Amino acid sequence: MTDSQPARRSDTTRAGILRAARARFAADGYQRATIRAIAADAGIDPSMVMRYYGNKAQLFAAAVNADLRLPDVDGIPRDQLGETLVAHFIRRWEGDPTDDALLTLLRSAATDEDAAQRLRGVFREQVAPVAVRVSADPAEAALRAGLVATQMLGLALCRHILRLPPVAGATPETLVVQVGATVQRYLTGPL
Structure with missing residues (x-):
């Protein structure tokens, strides 16, 4: 040996x-x-x-050491940020949801404050920098990042945890277009 x-x-x-x-x-x-x-x-x-x-x-x-592995948004046209982010999250979740630390955190965060704190940290540290690209005002960027988090976590909850039939059965392409438009508005639209 x-x-x-x-x-x-x-x-x-x-x-x-x-x-x-x-x-x-x-x-x-x-x-x-x-x-x-x-x-x-x-x-x-x-x-x-x-x-x-x-x-x-x-x-x-x-x-649950969650690295979102977000794409480098600097090379993405501003009007495609929403769809790009939604497509990224869906690709990750559709691979193996049981092995995704973010989904594990989401499931645990409702009943465990440590898990909730970790989940807040993931979005603060990894999604907020995306919002900073579209807003130089830190408070506005934080709000935009928080709104993006509501969509991404809500989508994950409905599709992979609750398995809400219309959302769980929707094609990834449909979700990218529909949820991507909302994420885009949160990132670049008026607040």
Whole structure:
């Protein structure tokens, strides 16, 4: 056995724990998810979860480290920002919603203040800079970013968590056009 094999096994175990934790937190929320259930989902002993992540709060923090991976908006024409952002979010969510930290945060934020705080931070740190591109006034940019968040989080809630039939069944193209127009107005329209 080479020195790199234990490191690879450790990385594989960590990744498996995070996948199981994201899925469990997404399904059960922070309050109901347990270390035992996450360990069972990962096919390991609960002590291994504790060894790698310390406790449930630290595991949750690692599992919901949400990077929106927003596109660089500097190269996007101003009148296409709304549709571009909506298309980006839909592409992320349509891949594997159970592995998306943002959806996991959204599910947990309603019942856990730490999750709500993390979700606010994600939008403050990652969406607000997009709004700054269209408004030099910090208060106006913050309001625009907040309004964009209402649409994106509302869309995620209705499509992936509540599975509201008309929204869950809509094509991504329809959502990009319809929700994109609202996001565009929030970004560039009069307030």
